[in-house]
Amino acid sequence: MRCYWDEEDVWFYFxxxxxxxxxxxxxxxxxASTPIAAASLEAWQRAQNVGHQGxxxxxxxxxxxxxVSxxxxxxxxxxxxxEFEAVWGRARRLIASRPR
Structure with a gap:
């Protein structure tokens, strides 16, 4: 699903x-629909387990x-x-390609 937050001009995809x-x-x-987050709960948990959550x-x-309830x-x-996979794939690639 997706929701729009007009105060920050952000689309959230879930x-x-x-x-x-x-x-x-x-x-x-x-x-420009600039990706500012592309988070996975599973990947976050793995990062947390090895001390890389931050x-x-x-x-x-x-x-x-x-x-959601x-x-x-x-x-x-x-x-x-x-539709979600297309948005996810683009956002994840763009964020991952940014210099650290």
Whole structure:
């Protein structure tokens, strides 16, 4: 699904598990849809386990910490898995290619 936050001109794209927890999240800002986050809960957990959580957070961002059922004030649009994968792949490549 995706949601728009007009105060910051950011589109949020979410992949959810069966319980409504965010497993992957992309944030695109501004008219150029510049990727500012492309976080995976699984990758974040791996980074945390080896002591690199801060590095991961700084580079890729984090996923939402609450399940969707607890969100307020969002009007999500449903996406197909193909639509999410296209956004995810582009954002992840662009963020990963940035110099550290």
């Amino acid at each position: 992949e959810l598990d069966a319980e409504g927890w965010v497993t992957r999240q992309v944030e695109l800002q501004g008219p 590095d991961y957070d700084n580079r890729f961002g984090v996923t939402a910490e609450l399940p 607890e969100w307020e004030g969002h009007a999500p649009e449903q996406l197909s898995s193909e």
